[in-house]
Amino acid sequence: MTKRVKRFIAGAVCPQCGLQDKIVMYDEGHSSYRECVSCGFREELVTTTSTADKATAVDIQTVNIVGVSNKDV
Numbered sequence: 060m061t062k063r064v065k066r067f068i069a070g071a072v073c074p075q076c077g078l079q080d081k082i083v084m085y086d087e088g089h090s091s092y093r094e095c096v097s098c099g100f101r102e103e104l105v106t107t108t109s110t111a112d113k114a115t116a117v118d119i120q121t122v123n124i125v126g127v128s129n130k131d132v
């Protein structure tokens with residue numbers, strides 16, 4: 060029972076065919092892959108999911124703090 064959730068990466072450019080917004084990311088087993096839906100390019104990602112989640116959380120917090128500061132001023 061393998062369930063793949065593919066997510067498009069906004070603004071990502073395929074290194075093989077050069078098209079934008081054609082790259083999807085998905086997890087398979089313990090690895091993450093990115094794949095181009097246009098030309099079939101596929102690559103395993105070395106980055107761990109936990110590290111990516113932490114980086115995203117920090118980015119969101121930073122954006123929120125900046126937004127509140129602008130309203131107060």
Ligand SMILES: [Zn+2]
Nearest residue numbers: 073076095098
């Ligand atoms: Zn491609």
